[in-house]
Amino acid sequence: MARRRRWSARGAAVLVSAIAMVTGLLPAAPAAAANAVFQAATLNIYNGLSRADFESDLQLITSKADLVGLNEVGERKAYLQDWAAANGWWYYAPEPTSAAQEALLAKKSMFDVVDKGSVFVCDTNGPGEVPPARYNNWVKYRHKASGRNVIHINAHLNASIENNGQPEDLPRTRCAEEQIQNIKDLAVTMKDDGQVIVSGDLNIDFSADRAYGYEKFPWKVFEANSLPNLRSVYNLYGEKGTGTHTSGRHIDYVYFWKRVPEHQVMWMTDYSIVGGTKSNHNGVVATFGIEM
Template sequence: MRRTTDWSARALGALAGAVALVAALLPAAPAAAASVGFKTATLNIYYGLSQADFAHDLNLIASKADLVGLNEVGARKAFLENWAANNGWWLYAPGGTNQAGEALIAKKSMFDVLDKGSIFVCDTNGPGEVPPARYNNWVKYRHKATGRNVTHVNAHAVASIETAGRPEDLPRTRCAEAQFQGLKELAVDKQDEGQVIVSGDLNVDFSADRSYGYAKFPWQVFEANELPNLRSNYNLYGERGTGTHGNRHIDYVYFWKRLPEYQLMWMTGYDIVGGTKSDHSGVVATFSIQD
């Protein structure tokens, strides 16, 4: 009986050793990737506000985000330069009033600036006429906590280009169509350099656009195609509140969504920011970026 017990013990010991050896030769399971969060916002601050109301809206949206795309702020460029210098923010607001209108700001504590640029899109009715010229502005940042590149693209499309998702047959509509296509091409170009976020007042209502599906408007240009592609806060998490401009959801935050195995940055949620003096509410999207 003792011999059987000794043999069984030796056999079990040998089996355990073999299992341990095989386990040691197998590749270790990858550790869960750590991630870091930040927030990106968009807000159209109506150009006709008083200085006090403008400052209120700027400080409101800056208190809720780390990257911000602004619209209609070109006439406040000097104020923005002083505000950014005094509050620890980067500012990119190139050129004159129209070009600087689509300004981008970022917290210096969280991001470094690597590159930036501005692309002229169109001037619908000629220099100095209404609506004014349109530009797609962008800044490539390095996210300090992760070392990853994040390009933020910001734009403002002309108004009165759609009714219930249907395009108006106007020169301004063709200008907007060119701008949307330009934004898509810029996002495609920059996604090879890192992560991409696109923001702005696009003056097309999300639900109406998705329902009608005009081929040259944001839903079809940005979102209806398979991955990789742009995805908006509304597509991912639905429409919230009554709208960002009246009852319309026309202010967007997008990010470049890749196939899951290549995704390094995710949009994890968003909020609509009310209480502005402007005729727009803001949108703040939360992102998680892999360390």
């Protein structure tokens, strides 16, 4: 009996050792306790809203995120400057008004501003004409808890540039193609100096773009390529809800620069669509974990 107990104990020890060995060979998941979490959002607040409805949408999206990219808000610059100063947010919206349409906000309690800039891309019909000139704006922040740089690029592409994923043969479409490539170029330039996030209303439906696969639209430029490259909330976690626009299309995006696993220090872990807006767009809020 004693001999049987000794063999039983020896077998248990061998089993524990084997389990430990196999466990040691498995890839380690990021330790949740070692990651800081923040939310990044995008919302196109329709420029024809009343002051009260604009304020309602602003309060809604900023209550759910720590970094926010806004579209169509150039005419609200003075109000946004005062609001940001009074509520503890950084605010960047450069001149001229066409550039200020794509504003960036960040909580001062979570981020410091390191650098910022704006890139003029194109002006389809000339100064003061519709659609307005297009700019890609960006801010480089230092995430206080981790000490890492986070670069937020915010953009808004021209409307009416695609039909079920197929590009319309228009000057405004060619302008959008330039803007898409410039977003990619900015991300590539900045990726070595921080973790890149891109937000904005791209006016191209995710599913239609992926199905048609036009080579100069976001799916092919950003997402169909091997890593490292940009990846959107829809690519990683599917299309939720009934769209981000009243048309039912998913046209508002949050991306991040996804690296090969051994070099990834920031992860997009999920996202949600924020309804209840006064605008003709819903918001998109993505959750990120960043390594401490």
